[in-house]
Amino acid sequence: xxxxxxxxxxxxxxxxxxxxxxxxxxxxxxxxxxxxxxxxxxxxxxxxxxxxxxxxxxxxxxxxxxxxxxxxxxxxxxxxxxxxxxxxxxxxxxxxxxxxxxxxxxxxxxxxxxxxxxxxxxxxxxxxxxxxxxxxxxxxxxxxxxxxxxxxxxxxxxxxxxxxxxxxxxxxxxxxxxxxxxxxxxxxxxxxxxxxxxxxxxxxxxxxxxxxxxxxxxxxxxxxxxxxxxxxxxxxxxxxxxxxxxxxxxxxxxxxxxxxxxxxxxxxxxxxxxxxxxxxxxxxxxxxxxxxxxxxxxxxxxxxxxxxxxxxxxxxxxxxxxxxxxxxxxxxxxxxxxxxxxxxxxxxxxxxxxxxxxxxxxx
Numbered sequence: 001x002x003x004x005x006x007x008x009x010x011x012x013x014x015x016x017x018x019x020x021x022x023x024x025x026x027x028x029x030x031x032x033x034x035x036x037x038x039x040x041x042x043x044x045x046x047x048x049x050x051x052x053x054x055x056x057x058x059x060x061x062x063x064x065x066x067x068x069x070x071x072x073x074x075x076x077x078x079x080x081x082x083x084x085x086x087x088x089x090x091x092x093x094x095x096x097x098x099x100x101x102x103x104x105x106x107x108x109x110x111x112x113x114x115x116x117x118x119x120x121x122x123x124x125x126x127x128x129x130x131x132x133x134x135x136x137x138x139x140x141x142x143x144x145x146x147x148x149x150x151x152x153x154x155x156x157x158x159x160x161x162x163x164x165x166x167x168x169x170x171x172x173x174x175x176x177x178x179x180x181x182x183x184x185x186x187x188x189x190x191x192x193x194x195x196x197x198x199x200x201x202x203x204x205x206x207x208x209x210x211x212x213x214x215x216x217x218x219x220x221x222x223x224x225x226x227x228x229x230x231x232x233x234x235x236x237x238x239x240x241x242x243x244x245x246x247x248x249x250x251x252x253x254x255x256x257x258x259x260x261x262x263x264x265x266x267x268x269x270x271x272x273x274x275x276x277x278x279x280x281x282x283x284x285x286x287x288x289x290x291x292x293x294x295x296x297x298x299x300x301x302x303x304x305x306x307x308x309x310x311x312x313x314x315x316x317x318x319x320x321x322x323x324x325x326x327x328x329x330x331x332x333x334x335x336x337x338x339x340x341x342x343x344x345x346x347x348x349x350x351x352x353x354x355x356x357x358x359x360x361x362x363x
Contacts, residue, residue: 085156085157089155090158093155096152097170101174113181116185117185118184118186119185120184121183121190122183122189122190123190123191124182124188124189124191125191125193126191126291127191127193128292130253130285130288130291131253131285131288131311133258133283133285134253135194135196135197137253137256137258138175138194138197138201139198139200139201139204139219140201140219140220140221140258141175141201142174142175142200142201142205143201143202143205143219144171144219144340145175146168146169146201147340149170149171150163150166150209151163151167151336153166161210164206164209164210165206167205167206168202168203168206169202169206171198171201171202171205172199172201172202175198175201179194179195204217204219212266215263216266216267217260218263218278218320218339219258219259220280220318220342221259221340222256222259222341222342222344222363223248223249223252223255223257224255224363225252225255226254226255232304233289235298236302237252237254237289254285254286254287254288257284257314257342259283259316259342261278261280261318261342262279262280263275263277264277274323275320275323276323277319278317278318278319279316279317279318280315280316281313281314282314282347283311283312283314284311285309285312286310286312286351287308287309287310289304289307293305308353310352310353312349312352313349314348314350314362315348316345316347316362317345318342320339321336322335322339344361344362346360346362347359347361
């Protein structure tokens, strides 16, 4: 995304990105690295391993893990606890976390912060901004960051419960550190409503994983690039949300929809329902050309309060891609990641004010 051309241009972009990580960015990255190292040190050794080593060795001699879980359900937690983490995989996951986080700082700096001066720590009440669509974005990011992080730690050999806790907390920590960046930007500030959304997303993941060992309710996202068909509005959204498809997906709250998707089979285990079938409820908004109101200054003051700011609610079936069986690890991994996004399906929309609309396919 940042390497636009070859040669010296690449070098200039890398140098500029490196400068973006200095100062507060560098301190935050060091703090994040310290947290990852603490987790590795604190969770790599399992307190139950000595107690149940003999039990595991006997059981593995007669059956595979699936048979053990079926015939000896009472030993589920013990079996998980004696799993030996792979040191190489643990360090790979740690490196992916640190590199991924550092890269995201560069992306966020270019997309959000670089055009605004730094400022001392301050708060900002944005609880009524963007009709709360941005708050759902915080919850979705925290939830899915935790979900992916937990899966990586599970791959490294950590027990299910600990992977869920560390993954969920890392999702909340990631968004909390981003909040510190907002708190030091003159454009934004520390938002308690953002923090509430961050904690909600992380808690939704961890509570389900610990209680049910599966995600019966999942937070998903969908986006479509929106055309505004008005030169004044197009100029406004280019300036406000960016011109590229990637920037619009990140910033254009008029074109985002956030969903909570419930897997039906997980609630009705003995039914003949397909394992992948889900129902989803979505929320979005439209007509927003400013955080709180449709007024802005561009040489002269512009008032577009004639455009109503409307909440939109959606109902649609959905597909839980993690329930689609495949013998390929690559395909299963791809489906797991893609499950963060709502599958395009027929959808009913209700817009505040009493307007209904049906889409044969909506994304």
